[in-house]
Amino acid sequence: VPKEMGPSFHLEALKAQSIIARSYALANINSHISEGYNFCDTTHCQAYGAYDNENLITNQAVDETYGQYITYNGNIISANYHSNSGGITEDSGNAWSLSLPYLSSVEDVFSNNAPNSSWSFTLSVSDIQSKLAASGIEVGQINNIEILETTEANRVLSLKIDGSKGESTLTGSQLRSLLG
DSSP states (O other): TTTTTTTTHHHHHHHHHHHHHHHHHHHTTTTTTGSSSSSOOOOTTTTOOOGGOOHHHHHHHHHHTTTTTETTTTTTOOOOOOOOOTOOOHHHHHHSSSOOTTTTOOOGGGGSSSSTTOOOOOOOOOHHHHHHTTTOOOSEEEEEEEEEEEEEOOOEEEEEEEEEEEEEEEHHHHHHHHHH
């Protein structure tokens, strides 16, 4: 909890984060089992800074919610969370190709103008071509990238890359995965 929300947050907010983090952990407990462990301590699973990052109020929140987790239709939910949605969350079906009724797109006014609500990432054309080629997508020299479809949250759902050796259509998720 202290790596996700610091001790300056209200105790009730920390309790909510404790329940959400516990639910996510229980629902995804074996996400790295093929690698010999259950869960990683990075933003891929859940950030954890070890004992040195624990403090009294976040420990209190964890202790006071012991055993509490969120369910939907009798199953523990994968309570995915983030630091900032950019003002609107994405529907789970668009983000992960698995539509979960409890993870739908909603406006998030609390994220507007907060840290990391807006950011940019720049890659050169040659970087994009290299990353595509490394993934087996050979379009040659990129001539154009066209967004074909966006989600209700205005995120890329699909796009077409035209190159000197052909074209390729990718989902936004595929492109994010390829580009890192």
